[in-house]
Amino acid sequence: MxxxxxxxxxxxxxxKSLGADEVLxxxxxxxxxxxxxxxxxxxxxxxxxxxxxxxxxAWKRRLVGxxxxxxxxVDSGLANLMELAKVSKENPMFxxxxxxxxxxxxxxxxxxxxxxxxxxxxxFEAIEAAKKETGPDIDxxxxxxxxxEDVYLASSEGPxxxxxxxxxxxxxxxxxxxxxxxxxxECSSTxxxxxxxxxxxxxxxxxxxxKNPKVGDEGAYDVIFDPLIFGSSLGTWGGMASAYSILIxxxxxxxxxxxxVAPKIVTLRDNPAAYAMGNRVFDDEGxxxxxxxxxxxxxxxxxxxxxxxxxxxxxxxxxxxxxxxxNAWNIEMDAGNVSKDELFKDTKKGLYLTNTWYTRFQNYAxxxxxxxxxxxxxxxxxxxxxxxxxxxxxxxxSAAMLNNIAAVSKERQHVHWWGEADPPSLSPYVLIKNVHLxxxx
Amino acid sequence: xxxxxxxxxLKYAEGKGVEYAEARAQSQQRDQLVFRSGILEAYTSAVxxxxxxxxxxxxxxxxxxxxxxxxxxxxxxxxxxxxHAKAAGRKDKIVFAKEKGxxxxxxxxxxxxxxxxxxxxxxxxxxxxxxxxxxxxxxLPATVSQCMIDLISKYFVSSEGSKIxxxxxxxxxxxxxxxxxxxxxxxxxxxxxxxxxxxxxxEWGIAESMIHDARVLKDVITKGxxxxxxxxxxxxxxxxxxxxxxxxxxxxxxxxxxxxxxMSQAGRSFIYKGGPYWLGTRIGSDVVTVVDDPTVxxxxxxxxxxxxxxxxxxxxxxxxxxxxxxxxxxxxxxxxGMKGNASSRSVNYDREAIVRMxxxxxxxxxxTEEEIxxxxxxxxxxxxxxxxxxxxxxxxxxxxxxxxxxxxxxxxxxxxxRPVIETTTLKFWSAVDAxxxxxxxxxxxCGKGDPGQGIPVYxxxxxxxxxxxxxx
Numbered sequence: 001m002x003x004x005x006x007x008x009x010x011x012x013x014x015x016k017s018l019g020a021d022e023v024l025x026x027x028x029x030x031x032x033x034x035x036x037x038x039x040x041x042x043x044x045x046x047x048x049x050x051x052x053x054x055x056x057x058a059w060k061r062r063l064v065g066x067x068x069x070x071x072x073x074v075d076s077g078l079a080n081l082m083e084l085a086k087v088s089k090e091n092p093m094f095x096x097x098x099x100x101x102x103x104x105x106x107x108x109x110x111x112x113x114x115x116x117x118x119x120x121x122x123x124f125e126a127i128e129a130a131k132k133e134t135g136p137d138i139d140x141x142x143x144x145x146x147x148x149e150d151v152y153l154a155s156s157e158g159p160x161x162x163x164x165x166x167x168x169x170x171x172x173x174x175x176x177x178x179x180x181x182x183x184x185x186e187c188s189s190t191x192x193x194x195x196x197x198x199x200x201x202x203x204x205x206x207x208x209x210x211k212n213p214k215v216g217d218e219g220a221y222d223v224i225f226d227p228l229i230f231g232s233s234l235g236t237w238g239g240m241a242s243a244y245s246i247l248i249x250x251x252x253x254x255x256x257x258x259x260x261v262a263p264k265i266v267t268l269r270d271n272p273a274a275y276a277m278g279n280r281v282f283d284d285e286g287x288x289x290x291x292x293x294x295x296x297x298x299x300x301x302x303x304x305x306x307x308x309x310x311x312x313x314x315x316x317x318x319x320x321x322x323x324x325x326x327n328a329w330n331i332e333m334d335a336g337n338v339s340k341d342e343l344f345k346d347t348k349k350g351l352y353l354t355n356t357w358y359t360r361f362q363n364y365a366x367x368x369x370x371x372x373x374x375x376x377x378x379x380x381x382x383x384x385x386x387x388x389x390x391x392x393x394x395x396x397x398s399a400a401m402l403n404n405i406a407a408v409s410k411e412r413q414h415v416h417w418w419g420e421a422d423p424p425s426l427s428p429y430v431l432i433k434n435v436h437l438x439x440x441x
Numbered sequence: 442x443x444x445x446x447x448x449x450x451l452k453y454a455e456g457k458g459v460e461y462a463e464a465r466a467q468s469q470q471r472d473q474l475v476f477r478s479g480i481l482e483a484y485t486s487a488v489x490x491x492x493x494x495x496x497x498x499x500x501x502x503x504x505x506x507x508x509x510x511x512x513x514x515x516x517x518x519x520x521x522x523x524x525h526a527k528a529a530g531r532k533d534k535i536v537f538a539k540e541k542g543x544x545x546x547x548x549x550x551x552x553x554x555x556x557x558x559x560x561x562x563x564x565x566x567x568x569x570x571x572x573x574x575x576x577x578x579x580x581l582p583a584t585v586s587q588c589m590i591d592l593i594s595k596y597f598v599s600s601e602g603s604k605i606x607x608x609x610x611x612x613x614x615x616x617x618x619x620x621x622x623x624x625x626x627x628x629x630x631x632x633x634x635x636x637x638x639x640x641x642x643x644e645w646g647i648a649e650s651m652i653h654d655a656r657v658l659k660d661v662i663t664k665g666x667x668x669x670x671x672x673x674x675x676x677x678x679x680x681x682x683x684x685x686x687x688x689x690x691x692x693x694x695x696x697x698x699x700x701x702x703x704m705s706q707a708g709r710s711f712i713y714k715g716g717p718y719w720l721g722t723r724i725g726s727d728v729v730t731v732v733d734d735p736t737v738x739x740x741x742x743x744x745x746x747x748x749x750x751x752x753x754x755x756x757x758x759x760x761x762x763x764x765x766x767x768x769x770x771x772x773x774x775x776x777x778g779m780k781g782n783a784s785s786r787s788v789n790y791d792r793e794a795i796v797r798m799x800x801x802x803x804x805x806x807x808x809t810e811e812e813i814x815x816x817x818x819x820x821x822x823x824x825x826x827x828x829x830x831x832x833x834x835x836x837x838x839x840x841x842x843x844x845x846x847x848x849x850x851x852x853x854x855x856x857x858x859r860p861v862i863e864t865t866t867l868k869f870w871s872a873v874d875a876x877x878x879x880x881x882x883x884x885x886x887c888g889k890g891d892p893g894q895g896i897p898v899y900x901x902x903x904x905x906x907x908x909x910x911x912x913x
Contacts (some may be wrong), residue, residue: 036891038701041533045525047505047518048493048791056483067487069508080486087560089481089568120528141704143891173705178716179834183705248477249583249619249626324475324482357708358830362841362859365619365626370839372832374708391837393830393863418706418891440837440865441911 004029005162007071009154011055014074016156018082020057022097023156024323026284027053030149035119038141040127042120054284056323059085061094065323095311097285098321099157104281104288108274109164110190114148122170126186126200130174133204140203142172144196151280159286165189167277170196171417173375174203179213179390182206183355183375185228187414187424189279206354206376209385216377216389216439222350222406223394223435224343224380227413229356229373230333230430231421236359236398238270238328238423241294241302242320243309250364252399253300261300262402265336268295270304270320272329277416277424280329285321289329292318304328331425336408340429343409345383347431352378352385356394357420367398370438395438407431442468443510444596447492450515451598457523459498461537463599465748466492467790470592474563478584479571481564491790496522497537501529502772506791538774538781540751542602547745549609551638555590558639563588566642573648574618579655582626585617586647595748603750611636611897613741613884616651620658627658629827629843634741634884634897641739657844657856665858668847670913674820675862675872676813676848676906679881681823681840682803683900687885689866690731691801693835694758694766695784696773698796706891708833711866718764725762725870728806732757733768735783735799741884742898744786748794751783758801759870770796788894795890800899806876813875813906815851821860821912822846822853839863861913872907879903 008027015023030050036043055078056065064085068077123144131138151163166189173183184202188194225233240251253261271291272280280289285307293301303313306321320326344352359371370393377389409429416424447466454462468490475482491508496519503526505518567586574584591611598604613634620627631650635641677685693710697703712718735744735753744753749771757765767777770785773796787794814822823842831838841861847854862869883901888894 034892038704039533041531042501042529043535043702044502044504044793045529046793047503047521047525049505049507049509049514049518050791051507051509062481063483065483065485065487067489069488069490070510072510084484084486084560087564088484089564091480091482093477093480093482118528120530139701139704141701143705171705175704178713247583248585248617249628250617357833360828360830361628362828363626363628365628368828370828370830372830372837374833391832393832393837393839395839419888419893438839438863440839440863440868 005152008053008152009160011053011074011078012154012156015055015057015078018078020059020082022058024056024097024285025053025154027152028149031114033116033119033146035123035144037123040140042123055081057081057085058094061090061092062088063091063094064088093308093312095308097155097157098159098287098307098317101158102286102288104161107164107281109148109166112191113146113166113168116146119144119146122196126170126172126196129197129200130172130204133201134174134176134208138174138176138204138207140172140174142170144170153282153286155286159282161282161286163281165279168194169277169416170199172199172203174207176207176211180207180210180388181375182210183228185415185417187277187416189275189277209378210376210388213388213390216392216437218438220434220436222347222431222433224347224350224352225430225432226354227427227429228415228417228421229353231415231425231427232356232359233401234331234333234425234427235422237268237402238331241304241328242326243303243305243313244325246303252365252367254365256300259300260298261399262295262298263405264297265408266295266298266405267293267334269293269332270328270330271332276330276414278330283319283321284323287317287319287321289319328423330423333408333426333428335410335412335428338407338409340409340411343407343429343431344380347380348382350380352380367400369398370395392437392439394435396436401432401435404433405430406433442466442490442594442596446510446512446515447596448598449512450492450494450519451600453516454494454496454519454523455600459496459523459600461497461600462494463597464492464494465790466596468594469789472590474567474588476567476571476586479568484560489789493790494519494522495793496526497535498523498526500531500534501526502535504793535772536775537771540601540771540781542599543746543750544604546606548607549636549739549743551610552640553638555592555610555612555638570648570651574651574655577652577655579659580621581618581655582621583619587615589613597748597750599750605746605750607746609636610638612641614647616647618651618655620655620662622659622662625662627661629654629658632884632886635739636741636743637739660856661858665856668821668857668860668912672909672911674817674906674908675910675912676817676820676822676904678824678904679901680825680883682902682905683883684826684829684840685869686731686803686902687798687801687900688831689835689838689869690758691733691798694768695796696767696769696777699767700773700776702773707889711834711836712764720764722764723762724764724867725759726873727761728876729759729762729870729873730757730804731759731801732804733798733801737800737899740800740882740899742799744799747783747785748787749785751781753783756782768796768798770794786896788896792890792892792894797889797896798887798898802880802900802902803876803905805878805880805903808875808877810877810879810904813877813904814848814853817848817906818850820848821857822848823860836866838866862910864910868910869907872910873905874908875906877904
C-alpha cells in the first residue's frame with residue numbers, strides 16, 4: 001500500500017519538476033463485482049478490476065488531465081501532459097487546487113466486500129422473500145453490485161491521503177403480473193447492514209398490491225412518494241445544488257441563495273457519511289469531505305463547491321470536487337415528525353408512487369419536467385389503498401414540487417438505483433400537494 | 442494493445458472445457474475539451490486500454506475484465522469468469538446461437554485524420570464558435586460545449602475461430618445553451634456525432650446550428666403562443682421523427698427486453714410472446730418502415746462487425762407498418778429460436794456486450810416537405826423536441842416541441858411555445874400518412890445497461906405527417 005502511495009506522490013513530484021504549477025494525482029485500485037438476474041435466474045456475473053491514476057495539472061491557469069494505468073508510461077504521460085498544457089488556453093476561472101495539510105476521518109470500509117464469496121446466495125435470498133409475498137409464479141430481475149476501492153491522493157498543494165471505500169447495492173423488480181410490478185433496493189457500505197430479503201419482501205408486496213391495474217385519470221393529486229422515487233427528486237435537487245449547475249443555468253436554485261425555496265419541514269444535506277454508498281473522507285482535490293447543509297428549514301443555505309467554484313462564489317470549498325464540476329455525494333433529507341402510516345391515514349384522496357424513470361427537463365432553470373412512474377402506482381382514498389393504477393406521467397415543475405412538500409416521514413431509507421435515483425440518498429416518505437399527472441391520448 | 446495476451450486469455454479459457462469463450466480488447470485514446478461560455482475549463486487526453494473475457498460454461502455466463510496487461514492478470518480474470526459462470530446454477534441453461542468464425546480487419550477512413558489536428562486548432566475551432574454566438578444578437582447567460590475525440594482500436598477472438606481487428610475514429614460535440622429575454626429563459630441542447638475524421642466539423646456547422654437555436658428560443662420567448670389543445674394534424678421534423686423511431690420502435694424491438702433480460706432496469710417491451718403484439722402484428726400505417734442500420738457509412742453508430750463477431754447488416758424493424766424483425770444478440774436469438782443479427786455492442790472492454798441499436802430511422806417516402814405541409818388545414822409543425830420520455834414497456838411517450846410553428850391552410854404561421862404530443866406507440870405510428878423523400882440524421886447517445894453504457898447512434902430521418910392526433 002505504501003508503495004502505491006509512494007508512486008502516486010512520485011508522479012506529483014515528477015510533474016512539478018517538469019514545470020507544472022500545481023499537480024493532483026489520484027490512484028484508484030477498484031474491484032467491482034456484479035450479479036445480474038432476470039426471470040428468477042442469474043444471467044451473468046461480471047467482475048472488473050481497475051488500476052488507474054488520474055493526473056491533473058495546472059500551468060499558467062491551463063488545466064489539463066490524463067489517466068495512467070498500472071503506473072505504466074508515467075514519464076511519457078507526464079511529458080505529453082505538460083506539452084498539452086503549454087498549447088492549451090488559460091482558464092481565468094481556475095482558482096487553484098485546495099491548499100493545506102488536512103487530517104482526514106478514518107475510513108471504515110468493509111473488507112468482506114473486497115471479494116464476496118457466493119454473491120448469488122444474496123440474490124436467491126431476495127427472490128425467495130419476494131416469492132413468499134406473492135407466490136411462486138413471481139418473475140423477478142435485478143442486480144447485486146459490490147464495490148471496493150482503495151484510493152491514494154497526493155497534491156502539490158499539501159493534501160496527501162488514503163481512503164478505502166466499500167459499497168453493496170441490490171435492486172429487485174418483481175412482477176406478479178405482466179403489468180403488476182414492485183421495485184425495491186437495499187444499499188449499504190457494509191455487509192453487516194445489508195439485508196437483501198428486505199428488498200425482496202417489499203418488491204413482492206408492491207407487486208401483489210399492483211395486480212389488475214387500471215389506467216389512471218389525469219389531474220392534480222396529493223401524492224405520497226416512496227423513498228425510492230423520492231430519491232430521484234433528491235438526486236435532482238442535489239445535482240442542482242452543485243455550483244457548476246448554477247453557473248451553467250442547469251438549476252432552479254439560480255439567484256435563490258438565502259431565499260425560501262421549500263417549507264420549514266425541509267432540510268437537505270449532502271453527507272458522505274460512513275453508512276452511505278457515497279462514503280469518502282476526501283474529495284478529488286484532497287479537501288476533507290464533510291456534511292454540508294443545502295436547504296435549512298426551507299431556506300437555500302449553500303451550494304456544493306470545489307476550490308475554483310468557491311472562489312467564483314466568494315466562499316470556501318465544501319469538499320465536493322470534481323475538478324470541473326462539484327458533485328453531491330449522498331443527499332440526506334432530515335426526518336419529519338409523522339410516521340409513514342400516519343401519512344397514508346391522513347390522505348383522503350391521492351396517489352402513492354413507488355418508482356420512476358426517464359426524468360427529462362424542458363428547462364432546468366425554470367424546472368419544468370416530466371418523469372414516468374413505474375412499478376406500483378396506487379390510488380389512495382380515505383387513508384387506504386383502493387386501486388392499482390398504470391400509465392400515468394408526472395408532468396410538473398421541480399421548484400414547485402419542492403415548495404409543495406406538505407409532510408415528511410420519520411422513517412428513512414438509504415436508496416440508490418441505476419441512474420434514476422442517483423447520487424445515493426437517505427430518503428423519507430414524503431407527501432407533496434398538487435402534483436400534476438398526465439396520460440396518453 | 443498486446444494481442445498476444447488476449448490470445449493467451451482465450452487459449453487459457455478454452456483449456457477449461459467451456460461451451461464458448463471470447464476475449465475482447467479495446468484501446469481508446471480520448472481527448473476531451475470542456476468549454477463554458479467560451480472558457481476552456483479543461484482539456485483531458487488519456488488512453489484507456491484493457492481486455493475482457495466472457496465465458497459460457499455449465500449453462501451460465503461469467504465475464505471479467507482488467508486494465509492490467511499481464512498474463513498473470515489474464516489468467517486471473519479467466520479463472521474468475523469461469524468460476525462465476527459455473528456458480529450461476531441455472532435451471533434453464535443459456536446457449537448462444539451458433540455462428541461461423543470470421544477472420545478480418547476493418548476500419549473507418551478519415552479525409553483529415555483526427556490525429557493530425559493539433560490541440561491548438563481544436564481549441565481555436567471552439568473559440569470561433571463562441572465568438573459567433575456572442576455576436577448573434579441573443580442574450581446567452583450560459584453556454585456549454587463539450588468535444589470528445591476518440592480513436593478506438595478493438596481486437597476480438599473467440600473459441601469459434603474469430604479474429605477481428607478494427608479501428609474507428611469518432612468525434613462528438615455536445616452543446617447546451619440558455620437564452621434569456623424579457624426576464625424569461627429557454628434552453629436547448631444539440632449533439633453532433635461522426636465516425637471518421639475532422640472533416641465532420643465543416644459538415645456539422647455547429648456555430649450556425651447553435652445560433653439558429655438561440656434565435657428560435659428568443660422567438661419562443663417573445664412571440665411563442667400556446668396551441669389550443671385538440672385533435673389536429675402534426676408534422677414532425679427529422680429530429681422528432683428520429684426520437685420517436687428510436688424510442689418506440691428501436692427499443693421495444695430489442696430482443697433482450699422481449700425475453701426479460703433487462704426487466705429490472707431498461708424494462709421490458711409491449712412486444713412479448715403470447716401478448717397482443719408479435720412478429721407480423723400491425724403497429725403503424727403502410728407508409729411506416731423503420732430500419733436499424735449499422736452500415737450507414739461514417740454514421741455515429743457505424744460498425745462493420747458487432748462485439749460478438751457478426752457481420753453488420755440493415756434490419757427492418759417495422760416494415761410497412763408490421764412488426765418485422767427484432768434486434769438480437771446470440772443469447773436472445775437462441776432463446777427465441779431465431780438467428781443473431783449483429784446487434785451486440787459494448788461501450789468498452791469492461792462492459793458486457795448487450796443488444797443495442799445502431800442508426801434507427803424511418804425510411805424515406807415520396808413527398809417533399811412542402812407537399813406534406815401544404816396538405817394540412819390546421820395543425821402544428823414540430824421541427825425539434827426538448828423534453829421527452831417513454832414508459833419502460835415503450836408504449837406511452839411524450840415529446841415537447843422546441844422549435845414549432847402553427848400550420849394554417851398549408852402555410853407555416855407563428856411560433857408555438859412548447860406544444861406537447863403525449864400518445865401511444867400504436868396511435869403515433871398508425872396516424873402517419875405521409876413521409877418525406879429527404880432524410881436528415883441526428884447524433885445521439887443511447888442509454889442502456891447497468892453499469893450504464895452510453896452508445897453512439899444516429900436517429901433522425903424524414904419529415905412525417907400524423908393525421909388527427911391530440912396536441913396540447
